[in-house]
Every structure is written in C-alpha cells, then in structure tokens.
Amino acid sequence: MRIDTNTPHVEDGWTQAFLLELRLRGVDGRRIGSALAEVEAHCAESGESARSAFGDPEAYAADLAPAPAPAPPDLARDVATSVLGLAGMLLTLAAIGAWSSGTEVELTTGFLAVSALVVLGTVLIVRLAEPLLRAVVKHWWVAVVGGGAPIALFVAVLVTWRQTVVSAPVLPSLVAGLALLAVHTAVTLHGPDLADPVVGPEGAGGTGTMREGTLSRGLDRIGPWLFPVLTAVMAIPLLLL
Template sequence: MKIDTHTPHVEPDWAEAFLLELRLRGVGGRAIGAALAEVEAHCDESGESAREAFGEPVAYAVELAPERAAIRDWRAELLPSGVGLSGMLLTLAALGALRVGTRVEVTTGVVAVVVLTVVGVALVVSCADRLLRAVVRHWWVAALGALAPIGVFVAILLLGRQPLFTLSASGSLAAGVVLLAASTAMALRVTGLNDPVVGPEEAGGAGTVADDAMMRGLERLTPWLLPLLTVVMALPLLLL
C-alpha cells in the first residue's frame, strides 16, 4: 500500500515509515502533516535526502514524540467485528431453523468459532503495531488477514456439527439482528473519529495525505460490511 504524502523531495519509504510511527504514537493528523511539511521544506532547500538530514524515520519519530501521546484503543475498532460476526452467525442459524421449523442448534463448531474469534481479536490487539507496519509495507497481509479466517471458520462449522444445546429460533433471530445493529453502530462511531493527516496551509499541500474516492467509499462501506454479508448469505435460505 502506497501513501502519497505530497512530499516529492522525501523518499517515499522514509515518509511512510515516519508517518506510521507517529500515528502509532498517537500524534494528531495535523501535527504529523506539519512534521512532514517541515521535512519536505528542508530537503527541498538543502538538496539532502530525508535520511541524510534526519536519520532513520522511526528514530526521528521517536525523537519528536518520545512518549506515546495517546495510546490508540484498538479494542474499540476490533470489538465491532467480533460482535458483528456473532450476530451474523446467530442470524443465519436462526433463519435456517425458522425455514424448517426447528430450534437453533448450538454446535461445537459454533462455540469453537466464537472462542477463536475472541482469541484472534486479543492477538490482533496485542500485535497491533507490528500488524499495521506489515499491512502498510505489504498489502497482501491485509488480504490474507481478511480471507484466511473465513475459510478456517467455514471448515470448523462444517466439521463441528455435534449439537450442544438449542435456542428459540425467533429469539435467536432477534438477538442476532440486535448484535448486527450494535456492531454497525460501534463501527460508525469509530469511523466518525478519523483524524486525517493535513499539512499547514502555507505548505501548499505538503504533508497532506492523499485521499481518493475509492478509499472514501471503502471507509463508508466498512461499518455496513457484516450486515450486507449476512443479507447476501441469507438470501439462499429465504428464496430456496
């Protein structure tokens, strides 16, 4: 994933690493933009590279922000996914049970998926810094991170069909819809807290991270992704 910081005289890999480290240290978007604009102005005037003038990007970011100003609460961003996944599984199971007139069976596979989701969220939270660096440097890390769990969960659900207990189909459907709504509300709240990286007005755009229509569209779609997936997966149950 390439990040355009509008700093043509700064090495792109240096600017990306510098920006990411400041982000991880809780520095605000406008402060990051000002720091990038300052580096760009110096490199433009002196002819030096950013690495020659300021050293390694991570070390310079640590020098500017020696202590993490505001540790980002990754749980606030990952919790909606866990709640939404639980709501999706419960809703789909309830629709299947209502279609054939039975109760919802909670199987070993469903319990295993819920447990793995909790463990996975905990691991992502504990390794958030390293994961973010990997995603920025290698886009395929994000793709694998999104697709691999789906395949694993489907396999577990297919293999773990031993019933443990049953639930009311109508009650399960109501609970599933409530969980999906709650996850969407939490995700929308997190999306609304975005802090874009913007350089000073006098810098002529330097330090402002480029934003495009595709990224804005994906950002708007993300909170609604699990409800939309639930609807798509539920259509065969409702129509067949």
C-alpha cells in the same frame, strides 16, 4: 499503495515509513503534516534525498516522538462492538438457514468453538496491535495469511465439530440476531469521531496534507453498515437454496 502527501521531493517509501511510525507513536495528524512539510521544504531547497538528510525514517520519527503513546481506551470498545456485529451476523444467518431448511437453529460445538476463537483473536489483536500493523505494512503476505488462515480454521472447525449443543426456535433467534446487528450499527454510528487526518500547516499550499482516496472514503462510510451488508449478501444464497 502510494501515500500522497503532496511532498514530491521526498521518496515515497521514506514518507510511508515515517508517517506510519509517527501514527504508531500516537502523534496527531497536524503534527505529522507539519513534520512532512519541513522535510519537503528541506529536500526541495537542498536537493538532498530525505534519507540522506534525515536518515532512517523510523529512527527520525522516534527522535520527534520518543515514547509511543499507549493504546487508546476506545480500542477495546471498538473490538467489543465488532464482536457484537459478528455475533449478530452469524446468529441471523443461522436462523435464515434453519428457516430455509425447515429446522430449528442448532448451536453446534463448532459454532461455540469458533465464537471462543473469535474472542481470543480479538484479545490478541488488541494486545499485539502495534507489531501486527508493522508486519502487515512491511510484508504484504502477512495480511494475506492473517486474513485467510482464520477463515480456513473457522470453516474446518465448523465442518468437523457438528455435534448439536442446543437448539432454538427460528423466530427468536432471528430477532436476537437482528437486534445484535442493530445495536452494533447504532453504537458505531453514535460513537466518537476518531478521524485524525494528516494536515499540513496553513500557508504551505497543501504540503504535508494526505489526500484521501476514493476507496478510503468509501470504507469509512460503509464501516458502520458492514455487518448488516455482509449479512444481507450472505443470506441471499441461503434463501435461494
């Protein structure tokens, strides 16, 4: 994926690595935009490549921002909110499935194991956020394996461990699931605006300003509604069975 920062004289790969490293070090969007504008101005005037003039992009970013910033305190809140949405989605789907089949909602050993794995996974993601992000950006297959392996594991656990631990009536379970989804959405919508766009300095004619793609804008808008939308889509086949 190409990152458009209106820096035509800077190599795309150098720009991406430089921007990512500054982001990981907690540098704000305006400082990143100014740094990119300076690199662009030098390369345009001198004719040099960014790598020849400034060296390795990660090393140059480290010189500009020597110490990586600590993880933002809102990260744990965001992860907890996501877990809340996931729990609401799973409970709602379980209730719809039970209603469709005329049975009670059954919490199995597999369901509880998957819930524990989700919590463990979110803790690991929080603790290893920086190296994981670096790996995903540098190696596309890490994202594929990281996204597919947990799903395969969850399905295997759910299918294998099917012993019922506790049963619950459909209506209370459905209400509880929908309530969790509502709380997740409300918290997400009313949470702080963490957007920090990369913006170049005034008078630079847009140099250093990262253009936001249609996909990125769409994901930002659907973000708070992601779990309710997924729940609705996944509930359709359950209702049709």
